Amino acid sequence: MSDLFDLPFEDAEPPAEEPVATRRIFTVTELTVRVRDILEERFFEVWVEGELSGVRLWNTGHLYFTLKDSSSVLKGLMFRSALRYLKFKPVDGLRVVARGKISVYEPKGEYQLVCEHLEPQGLGALQLAFDQLKQRLQAEGLFDAAKKRPLPALPRKIGVVTSLDGAAIRDILKVLRRRYRNVHVVIRPTRVQGEGAAAEIAAGLRQIANVPHVDVVIVGRGGGSMEDLWAFNEETVARAISISPVPVISAVGHESDVTIADLVADLRAPTPSAAAELVVARKEEFSSRIDRLHERLVSSALGRVQRLSRRVHELSGRRALAGYTTRLAMTQRRTDELTRAMTDALRGVFTLRARRLQAIDRRLDASDLGRRLARNRTTLVTVDAQLRQTVTALTHRARARLGELAGRLDTLSPLAVLARGYAVCWNDDRTRAIRDAADVRTGDTVHVTLSRGAIAAKVSGIE
Amino acid sequence: MSKPSPPASTDSTIRDFEAAIAELESIVKKLEDGDLSLEQSLGLYERGVTLSKFCHARLEDAERRIELLSDRGDLRPAPAGLTGDEPER
Numbered sequence: 001m002s003d004l005f006d007l008p009f010e011d012a013e014p015p016a017e018e019p020v021a022t023r024r025i026f027t028v029t030e031l032t033v034r035v036r037d038i039l040e041e042r043f044f045e046v047w048v049e050g051e052l053s054g055v056r057l058w059n060t061g062h063l064y065f066t067l068k069d070s071s072s073v074l075k076g077l078m079f080r081s082a083l084r085y086l087k088f089k090p091v092d093g094l095r096v097v098a099r100g101k102i103s104v105y106e107p108k109g110e111y112q113l114v115c116e117h118l119e120p121q122g123l124g125a126l127q128l129a130f131d132q133l134k135q136r137l138q139a140e141g142l143f144d145a146a147k148k149r150p151l152p153a154l155p156r157k158i159g160v161v162t163s164l165d166g167a168a169i170r171d172i173l174k175v176l177r178r179r180y181r182n183v184h185v186v187i188r189p190t191r192v193q194g195e196g197a198a199a200e201i202a203a204g205l206r207q208i209a210n211v212p213h214v215d216v217v218i219v220g221r222g223g224g225s226m227e228d229l230w231a232f233n234e235e236t237v238a239r240a241i242s243i244s245p246v247p248v249i250s251a252v253g254h255e256s257d258v259t260i261a262d263l264v265a266d267l268r269a270p271t272p273s274a275a276a277e278l279v280v281a282r283k284e285e286f287s288s289r290i291d292r293l294h295e296r297l298v299s300s301a302l303g304r305v306q307r308l309s310r311r312v313h314e315l316s317g318r319r320a321l322a323g324y325t326t327r328l329a330m331t332q333r334r335t336d337e338l339t340r341a342m343t344d345a346l347r348g349v350f351t352l353r354a355r356r357l358q359a360i361d362r363r364l365d366a367s368d369l370g371r372r373l374a375r376n377r378t379t380l381v382t383v384d385a386q387l388r389q390t391v392t393a394l395t396h397r398a399r400a401r402l403g404e405l406a407g408r409l410d411t412l413s414p415l416a417v418l419a420r421g422y423a424v425c426w427n428d429d430r431t432r433a434i435r436d437a438a439d440v441r442t443g444d445t446v447h448v449t450l451s452r453g454a455i456a457a458k459v460s461g462i463e
Numbered sequence: 464m465s466k467p468s469p470p471a472s473t474d475s476t477i478r479d480f481e482a483a484i485a486e487l488e489s490i491v492k493k494l495e496d497g498d499l500s501l502e503q504s505l506g507l508y509e510r511g512v513t514l515s516k517f518c519h520a521r522l523e524d525a526e527r528r529i530e531l532l533s534d535r536g537d538l539r540p541a542p543a544g545l546t547g548d549e550p551e552r
Contacts, residue, residue, distance in 0.1 A: 154480040154521060164531075164545060173529065173546055181527055187541060188532040208532055286522055293487050294515040300494035301508035 029106065036104035039111055043102035048113065049121060050074065052094045063090065067098060067113065076100070076113035086118060087129035087230075094128075095121040126226050130233050133260055137235075142242050143263045149247040151267060151279065154286065155215035157184045158279055159208040159246070161201060163192045168222045168251070168272035175276035180283045186211050191231075192221035198234035205240040205248070217244060218275045219261065220251030232259035241265055251275035305339065424449040437462050477514065480521045487514040 026034070050067035057063050061080030066073050076098065078090075090096065100115040120128045137143065158176070162168050169187065176183050188204040191197040201219065208217055219241065221229070231237060232252045241248045241264045250265035251272040262268040269275035425434045426447040434440060444459045477483045490511040494504060529541040 152479075152481065153484065156524075169545065177527070177546075182523070184526075184528045184530075186530050186532050186538065203534070204532075207534070207536060211532060211538070283522060287519070290484070290487075290515055290518045290522075293484075293491055294511075296491045297487070297494065297508065297511040297515065300491060301504055301511075304494060304499065304504040 032104060032106045032109060035111075036106065039102045039104060045099065045101060046113075047097060047099050048074065049095070049097045052090055052096055053092050055090050055092050065090065067096070074113055075110060076115050078115040078118065082116050086125075088120060088125050089129075089132050090118060097121055124226075126230065126233075130260065133233065133235055133238070134263065137238055137260065137264065142238065147242075148266045151247050151249070152215040153281070155280060156213040157186050157211065157215065159211065159214040159217035160185060160187045161190055161204040161208055161217060161219040162187070162221055162272070164189045166192065166222045168220055171222075171271070171273040172218060172251075172276040175273050176280070179277065180280050182283075183280065184213075186214055193224065193228045193231055197231035198237050201231055202234075202236040202240035205237070205244055209245050214246060216247050216249065216279055218249045218251055218269075218272070218279060219265070220249075220269070220272050220275060221253070222272065223253040223257065226257075229253050229257055229259055232261040234260075237261050238264045249275045249279060302339070302343075477517050480518060483514045483517050483521075487511055487518070490514070 048067060050069050053066050053068055055063065055065045061083070063078040063080075063083050065076050065078075067076055068074070078100075096118050098113060098115045099117040100113050102111055103114050104111050119125050141147065160169065160172060162172075164187070173185065176185065186208060188208045190200040190204045192201065205217065205219060208214055219232075219237075221232070229252055232250070238260045241250070241261055247266040248264075249267045249269050250259070250262045251269040251274065252259045252261055253271075255270040258268075267278060269278050426432070426449065427434055427439070428445045428447070430447055434446060440446060440459050440462070442459050442461055446457050446459060448455050448457055477486075490507045493499065494507055494511075499507070529546040530538045531541050532538055
């Protein structure tokens with residue numbers, strides 16, 4: 001005997017079979033059980049289509065709903081054990097095809113569909129699941145452009161979460177090797193398809209970001225069907241990407257496959273190879289960028305010092321002579337030292353670069369690249385020559401500047417007073433200046449130093 | 464760093480490669496168009512040289528290494544067959 005609180009579908013005692021000769025009176029339960037048996041046997045496995053309504057998930061984990069069409073309704077339920085396999089979320093208004101058996105809920109005398117499997121009509125179940133998750137995460141802001149983080153220019157270590165079996169990891173390593181040979185890669189191998197793959201990928205993402213100096217992570221796999229790529233459409237992977245402490249590049253399948261992981265990732269690469277190209281620039285690009293900056297640094301600093309020394313110079317020219325020559329000489333020494341330091345520095349750039357060029361040269365030698373090698377060598381020679389020229393030109397310019405300074409220093413000696421129209425008169429052997437007319441006799445030769453040039457003169461008389 | 468690095472790459476006043484490049488760029492720009500005193504110019508110049516050395520050192524810092532991270536969190540070198548480092552056929 002069932003009572004009101006019994007679970008549905010519990011087997012009751014089979015009713016006793018008796019000949020119908022006399023009036024046979026059933027109890028309600030007996031009759032209900034008979035109806036149930038007949039229905040369950042007759043509709044053991046049926047497919048039925050209709051629109052979902054009144055969908056409700058109970059806290060037991062079972063799903064209750066009504067299937068309806070224009071003129072009828074059918075109550076239904078799906079046990080938690082079957083519900084687990086549904087990728088999409090059943091919602092009101094969704095047109096579905098359901099498979100299951102008809103049974104009777106005795107306490108209410110209702111027949112209902114015990115659903116084993118549910119699929120959306122029209123769209124595939126996976127597509128629907130994709131759309132639903134996409135919509136939900138979008139509403140949460142997980143795809144927001146503002147959430148996308150910039151990639152580090154030069155990651156210390158690059159994390160990769162993928163399978164070791166696929167082509168993806170080989171493609172990634174091949175490209176990285178070509179672009180930036182001394183790169184440091186940490187791979188977290190995971191399955192990338194099948195039951196449990198999503199959980200592994202999510203765990204891998206969480207784990208790899210904790211390896212010290214992993215500054216960016218690539219997660220992905222090679223191409224496949226929508227089912228193959230499914231792990232990358234699972235919420236757990238999306239969440240793991242979203243909370244990753246370092247930027248994540250997704251690289252799933254081919255250009256045309258867009259997964260939820262792609263939408264959440266900080267950057268979507270169309271393929272695993274492309275991810276490797278996006279994750280780090282070519283090493284040569286870095287080197288030449290730094291070299292260009294260094295050259296600009298040296299030449300701008302040099303220019304600055306030259307301009308300043310010119311100004312010091314102009315100022316001292318305008319002032320009275322006393323005391324300034326020493327200071328000017330000191331300034332000159334300073335600029336001299338600086339100029340030499342700058343020139344050395346520039347030579348340093350050159351040496352550094354030459355060493356690197358040699359290193360590249362050696363590497364090119366090592367890999368047999370045939371014609372490319374020859375072409376690169378030509379470039380190297382040209383660059384080398386250009387560098388030498390630059391260094392020479394800069395050195396020359398610095399020397400010329402120093403020469404000019406030294407020249408000006410001479411003019412600034414006390415003799416500059418001659419410029420005001422005074423002249424100095426020397427004795428014949430120029431050992432002393434003549435201060436007294438008594439020191440010379442008529443017929444003596446004297447030398448007169450003028451502001452510009454000097455003259456020899458004969459004393460024609462003493463006044 | 465997992466191995467000893469040249470001093471230039473461990474300058475504590477430099478946060479990272481990006482910061483170094485950005486600072487170097489701003490120094491060059493200041494020197495190129497700023498009207499700075501000699502002392503300022505020299506200070507910037509010296510800083511610039513440090514930064515550029517740091518950047519170059521960082522480029523050469525690492526050796527090529529491919530490691531596998533197990534689910535227990537240990538790191539071990541990846542097999543040569545995977546890394547493609549064996550001689551090309």
